Amino acid sequence: MDFEELFDNAPCGYVVTTPEWVIIVANATFATMIGRPATELAGRSLVELLTTGSQLFHETRHVPVLLLKGRADEVALSLRLADGTTLPTLVNSVLITGDDGEPEEIRIAVFDSTGRRDYERDLLAARRAAESSETRVRVLQQASSAFTLADTEELLTAALAGTVRDAFTATHASVLLFDARGNLQLVAGTNPLHERVTAGGSTPATEALRLRRTVTISNPDEADEYHPGLGEALRSARLEAATATPLLDKGEPTGVVVCHFGRQRQFDDGSLELFETLARQSSHVLARIRLQEQLAELALHDQLTGLANRKLLEERLDQTLAAVIRNKRSVAILFLDLDGFKVVNDRCGHAVGDSVLQQVSERLHGVVRAGDTIGRYGGDEFVIICEDTGQVAATVIADRIRTVVREPLQGVPASCPISASVGIALLGPSTNPAISTDNVLQLADAAMYASKNAGKDRVTTVSV
Numbered sequence: 001m002d003f004e005e006l007f008d009n010a011p012c013g014y015v016v017t018t019p020e021w022v023i024i025v026a027n028a029t030f031a032t033m034i035g036r037p038a039t040e041l042a043g044r045s046l047v048e049l050l051t052t053g054s055q056l057f058h059e060t061r062h063v064p065v066l067l068l069k070g071r072a073d074e075v076a077l078s079l080r081l082a083d084g085t086t087l088p089t090l091v092n093s094v095l096i097t098g099d100d101g102e103p104e105e106i107r108i109a110v111f112d113s114t115g116r117r118d119y120e121r122d123l124l125a126a127r128r129a130a131e132s133s134e135t136r137v138r139v140l141q142q143a144s145s146a147f148t149l150a151d152t153e154e155l156l157t158a159a160l161a162g163t164v165r166d167a168f169t170a171t172h173a174s175v176l177l178f179d180a181r182g183n184l185q186l187v188a189g190t191n192p193l194h195e196r197v198t199a200g201g202s203t204p205a206t207e208a209l210r211l212r213r214t215v216t217i218s219n220p221d222e223a224d225e226y227h228p229g230l231g232e233a234l235r236s237a238r239l240e241a242a243t244a245t246p247l248l249d250k251g252e253p254t255g256v257v258v259c260h261f262g263r264q265r266q267f268d269d270g271s272l273e274l275f276e277t278l279a280r281q282s283s284h285v286l287a288r289i290r291l292q293e294q295l296a297e298l299a300l301h302d303q304l305t306g307l308a309n310r311k312l313l314e315e316r317l318d319q320t321l322a323a324v325i326r327n328k329r330s331v332a333i334l335f336l337d338l339d340g341f342k343v344v345n346d347r348c349g350h351a352v353g354d355s356v357l358q359q360v361s362e363r364l365h366g367v368v369r370a371g372d373t374i375g376r377y378g379g380d381e382f383v384i385i386c387e388d389t390g391q392v393a394a395t396v397i398a399d400r401i402r403t404v405v406r407e408p409l410q411g412v413p414a415s416c417p418i419s420a421s422v423g424i425a426l427l428g429p430s431t432n433p434a435i436s437t438d439n440v441l442q443l444a445d446a447a448m449y450a451s452k453n454a455g456k457d458r459v460t461t462v463s464v
Helices: 003-008 028-034 052-069 114-149 153-167 194-198 205-212 218-228 230-236 268-298 311-325 341-348 350-367 390-404 437-453
Strands: 014-016 024-025 071-080 086-096 103-112 174-176 186-188 215-217 243-251 252-261 329-341 373-378 381-388 419-427 459-463
Touching: 014 028, 014 329, 028 086, 028 103, 052 071, 052 086, 103 419, 114 153, 114 268, 153 174, 153 186, 153 252, 153 268, 186 252, 205 243, 205 252, 215 218, 218 230, 243 268, 252 268, 311 329, 311 373, 311 381, 311 437, 329 341, 329 390, 329 437, 341 350, 350 373, 350 381, 350 390, 381 390, 390 419, 390 459, 419 437, 437 459
Parallel strands: 419 459
Antiparallel strands: 014 024, 014 103, 071 086, 086 103, 174 186, 174 252, 215 243, 243 252, 329 381, 329 419, 373 381
16 A cells, blocks of 8 residues: 555545645545545645634634644644534644754644544533532532421521522522412512512412422513513512422322522423432421321310310410519419300200300300410310400409300200300419419319309309
8 A cells, every 4th residue: 555545545534734734735534524526635724624613713712822832732623514514523733843943844644533522522421411410419418407497387498498598599599378268478588579479479489289280481572471460470579580389298289399580591401300319308307297287286275175284274374474473464264164064065065065165165265355265174164364454444344255155055955055154363563473384273173163153144253
């Protein structure tokens, strides 16, 4: 095999140019690369065969290095092919000088870097995917720790809002939960479009709750397409994009976590998965917190009437006594027992007796003040703690109680009348600081029995 054949069939393109980059000779491999006959290349400027971007890079980086060092290795340049496409290449160049030191020619080896470019692109994508995966794992670990430590709805929702804001670099992040009336309430974070949500306007939040999946808005134009007027609302708030992910408990929405962004965003599958995983984790914790609150509520409330039970009454009375002694306040403790209840229970059955207790409990709520504590002490005995109440006000409340209890009760025959005997223990500035909750309850109970012994349906008052 002679030198000419070796030159033409070299495994890379080979070009010799003048110092002005005019092609003197090019081998067949280079001609094949560029899609032009080798005979047409001689006399053409190599620079003209480069893409516009590569021409700039050639002038600013390739030429200076070659002139400074006499060679330039692995310079990335893209060639414009005959069919209009481009070919990424790596170029090794050597500057040949004459005996006088002046440049005579430039010898250039050209390698097709398509495979390397694709490999590097795949490698970069893999690296970014790994970094993204690492970031998601770190976010989930931090969120799991924060959610686990939260023992109230307030702490949990604040942790959730903070987590999504930081994880997605959101301008605003918020958590909205349904209240007892089924209305969405902002409970954590900031939401500049909250009024639009509560007014019933179509937003990502309302759509996420309706569809029970994450809803995204990448820009205001997209917002207008799906939610009329939302794009303008976003622009007014200087926002561009939004996401909303529902919080679900057994498939039913309990709220929604919303993010707003100050610039346009595209949300990939990884981002959507992270949104939904965070929502799922927090929903599980929210369900646990609410269950614990329900259990705590049951532990301190009477299951039949929903009133405070004896334990909660005694705790509240402990607090009240401390306030009486500390602040010299006036407090009235009303102890009432239902006259005739045993007869109803014996004649009409326990189901009717339970109904009587429930009806009386509802009536008590209607005649005491909002801040008063009502509790079922046991059986048909009730205790009411009335703070900042003197003898006159306490007597008025007791008379109201007696009046509503005397009214006909559903399921109770007229032959079995129900009334209330009430005992009142009054506490005030002169109360002995050593008095205990048990002492107060015993005195109110004794006053109640004095009412019973005096003919029932009466009020007896003692000062403590």
